[in-house]
Amino acid sequence: MKYLHTMIRVQNLEKALHFFVDILGLKVSRKKEYPDGKFTLVFLTTGEEDLSEIELTYNWDQSEPYSIGRNFGHLAYEVDNIYDLCEKIQSMGVVINRPPRDGRMAFVRSPDSISIELLQKGNPLPPKEPWVSMPNSGEW
Numbered sequence: 001m002k003y004l005h006t007m008i009r010v011q012n013l014e015k016a017l018h019f020f021v022d023i024l025g026l027k028v029s030r031k032k033e034y035p036d037g038k039f040t041l042v043f044l045t046t047g048e049e050d051l052s053e054i055e056l057t058y059n060w061d062q063s064e065p066y067s068i069g070r071n072f073g074h075l076a077y078e079v080d081n082i083y084d085l086c087e088k089i090q091s092m093g094v095v096i097n098r099p100p101r102d103g104r105m106a107f108v109r110s111p112d113s114i115s116i117e118l119l120q121k122g123n124p125l126p127p128k129e130p131w132v133s134m135p136n137s138g139e140w
Contacts (some may be wrong), residue, residue: 005053013058074115099134107140
């Protein structure tokens with residue numbers, strides 16, 4: 001058995017792609033529109049050897065936000081420098097819901113409120129401001 005992908009339904013494809021591609025740095029591996037079914041699928045990867053994917057499903061006629069439940073859990077990515085990445089994505093308007101106070105872990109949310117866990121590669125970085133003093137914001 002081989003793990004293939006995790007599917008996320010998104011209400012606004014452009015906002016979702018901006019978040020996952022422009023902000024988090026994922027890469028579109030393929031995209032296909034299905035006019036008969038009125039939906040678009042976009043697959044994203046990290047571009048690394050492990051080609052596990054996220055599938056963004058955009059249903060063209062979905063006008064109401066999808067219900068949000070914490071039962072989905074979260075997506076997790078290992079990052080080279082958690083402080084640098086959090087600073088970068090915060091400067092792009094993303095709220096850091098759980099700051100990397102411990103130099104190891106942070107959480108943010110996509111435009112569709114999907115929790116994204118960011119984990120420091122290797123050992124945690126030494127605690128550093130402003131992250132140590134930053135409170136949690138919302139849920140993750």
